[in-house]
Amino acid sequence: MAREATARLYDVDVDSVVTKRLTESGKYDTGAVSFRAKKGRLIDLDKLHESVWATRLSGGTSSGLVSLEVTAIGDVVANEREAILKVSGSAAHFVLAKNSDDAHKAAYDDLRSALDRGESVVEVTGRLDGWSGRWPEVLRTLPPKPRRILVTAFETTKEK
């Protein structure tokens, strides 16, 4: 009941939160928590960071944050040096960058090619740079800004 009461106050759709165990080997488990904003709302990463910090996770173990993958919607503008996603409905923006992961390293180049063809990039998914590490060190300070999304996928519209 407290969980539902808390969820009603904020922007995360409580029905969207799903936890899934990915691996288990001995005492070290890996799991994923997926979540989505309520319709018409956005989730603030500063507050997410603050909230995780409030769980007071202990150090001295191998537990920690493996990664945080996010999806943001907006308009991507680019020059020769960089591409930036300006978030719709917010003053926030993300710098987009290449993912070093073999499975996704082409995604950023594909995004740049789509922009060169005149397509509008309207949605970007990727790992947040700097959002990984062991507890509690990873939580002591906010990762640097501007935030960088290491692109794994994107959506475009043809019109421009």
Add this chain to the structure above:
Amino acid sequence: MRTSSWLAAFACSVLVASSVSAQVVRGVMTVTGAEMH
């Protein structure tokens, strides 16, 4: 039991995360847990 406990802790963290100056529409937080309190 241990796994469900730490996953529940993260789920609660997500549930209280909210904002007025926000940035993302969805996400997946991958965590590894051991001896978590």
